[in-house]
Amino acid sequence: MTTVSPKKNHDPARVNEISEKLMENPELASLISELSTTADDASELVKGLLQASINAGLQAEMDAHLGYSHSDRKTKAQVEPTHGGNHRNGSYTKTVNSGYGAVEVTVPRDRAGTFTPKMVPKGARRLTELDDMIVSLYAGGMTVRDIQHHLATTLGVDMSPDTISTITDAVLDEVMIWQNRQLDEFYPVIFLDALRVKIRDGHRVVNKACYMAVGVDMDGIKHILGLWIADNEGAAFWASVCADLANRGVQ
Structure with a gap:
């Protein structure tokens, strides 16, 4: 099953910028003030904004796919014949689960069936x-x-x-x-070290040593070559680490 892929890493500055732009619109600011009075209201408001954003994005994708916007009849008359008469052909609704709960979105269709949305891929x-x-x-x-x-x-x-x-x-x-990825053949410097991290062990989370190899390339850029979890550190363990690096291309 595929998943919808919005931006993963949220930039706080970008979020603040969007928030300020929303509040600069008197009608939106009034609507937010009216609807968002409790934590539950705020959650529903975010879901509504998410739904509206995805729907608008899907329509924009369809515009780009067809070569004209829904309201641009002049361009439609010029472009449609060159696309085999392809045009909008209704829409369908589907529900996607998000971090704010289920959101129902409207996915547009085209007559030729060639529209493949990126915001909500088929099957997502x-x-x-x-x-x-x-x-x-x-x-x-x-x-x-x-x-x-x-x-x-x-x-x-x-x-x-x-x-x-x-x-x-x-x-x-x-x-x-x-x-198991392949590595470069040569690193002028390779550091071998360990740090304590929290590791899931069965149904528990415990502190364990995570051993790592860090290689420095010819440009001075550091690369994590591998990570290993072991109960005991010894010559045999480090020999197995070096063998692993050699098997993956390091000379």
């Missing part, structure tokens, strides 16, 4: 921010059932244990791909 049922929340809860020590209950009680999102497990397993797959 979740915003990636919800995936990030699930991974964070899992890393914090919550079980799959705990996460399922948390999402249901706080966001009203009904998600199966299998879906939650699929999300957390996908992260583990990405970690394995990164850990």
